[in-house]
Amino acid sequence: xxxxxxxxxxxxxxxxxxxxxxxxxxxTLYGLYWYKQKYGEGLIFLMMLQKGGEEKSHEKITAKLDxxxxxxxxxxxxxxxxxxxxxLCGAASGTYKYIFGTGTRLKVLA
Amino acid sequence: EAGVAQSPRYKxxxxxxxxxxxxxxxxxxxxxxxxxxxxxxxxKLLIQFQNxxxxxxxxxxxxxxxxxxxxxxxxxxxxxxxxxxxxxVYLCASSLGTQGQPQHFGDGTRLSxx
Numbered sequence: 001x002x003x004x005x006x007x008x009x010x011x012x013x014x015x016x017x018x019x020x021x022x023x024x025x026x027x028t029l030y031g032l033y034w035y036k037q038k039y040g041e042g043l044i045f046l047m048m049l050q051k052g053g054e055e056k057s058h059e060k061i062t063a064k065l066d067x068x069x070x071x072x073x074x075x076x077x078x079x080x081x082x083x084x085x086x087x088l089c090g091a092a093s094g095t096y097k098y099i100f101g102t103g104t105r106l107k108v109l110a
Numbered sequence: 111e112a113g114v115a116q117s118p119r120y121k122x123x124x125x126x127x128x129x130x131x132x133x134x135x136x137x138x139x140x141x142x143x144x145x146x147x148x149x150x151x152x153x154k155l156l157i158q159f160q161n162x163x164x165x166x167x168x169x170x171x172x173x174x175x176x177x178x179x180x181x182x183x184x185x186x187x188x189x190x191x192x193x194x195x196x197x198x199v200y201l202c203a204s205s206l207g208t209q210g211q212p213q214h215f216g217d218g219t220r221l222s223x224x
Contacts, residue, residue, distance in 0.1 A: 044215070097155070
């Protein structure tokens with residue numbers, strides 16, 4: 001079965017620093033989604049990538065999907081305390097199945 | 111646009127008791143999902159509905175969990191009887207369709223089993 005592995009598991013950065021979170025799939029991704037979750041809350045949809053080599057940006061967050069469609073990265077430029085939370089990648093595994101990675105916990109120090 | 115609504119937000123019960131969660135998806139969203147998220151882990155899909163039909167319930171512990179979406183709109187998830195390992199956040203999500211559509215999540219119900 002397909003699995004999503006995220007790295008790092010946790011990250012502590014100083015405000016203003018850049019950071020990257022990776023999501024690696026054991027199989028080709030048909031669709032890759034990035035979500036952010038704050039403790040005790042639901043997941044907030046950030047971006048969706050479907051094509052190999054695709055890159056999308058929203059404010060200071062950029063997500064990329066590699067050409068082979070097995071790895072995605074999420075890059076935050078000039079991090080702020082508001083970026084803190086848990087970042088999860090999710091993917092469509094087969095026709096109807098959705099799976100999620102275990103998440104990356106980000107803490108931004110002011 | 112109103113988001114996915116879930117209730118209650120928190121629930122504390124003793125083991126072997128029953129509990130039910132409710133979810134109202136975004137208007138017009140045909141697909142509804144229930145996830146279980148254990149602390150420190152990503153969400154695990156329990157059941158997926160397309161309108162009022164079940165698309166995938168392969169990871170639903172059917173001896174104790176049940177879910178329905180009778181009119182193809184809101185849905186309920188029930189646990190009977192609850193076990194200690196059911197302590198988790200239960201998330202409901204909805205999307206317009208299945209393939210290629212992002213899911214929109216509610217705030218979840220945090221269930222604690224004593």
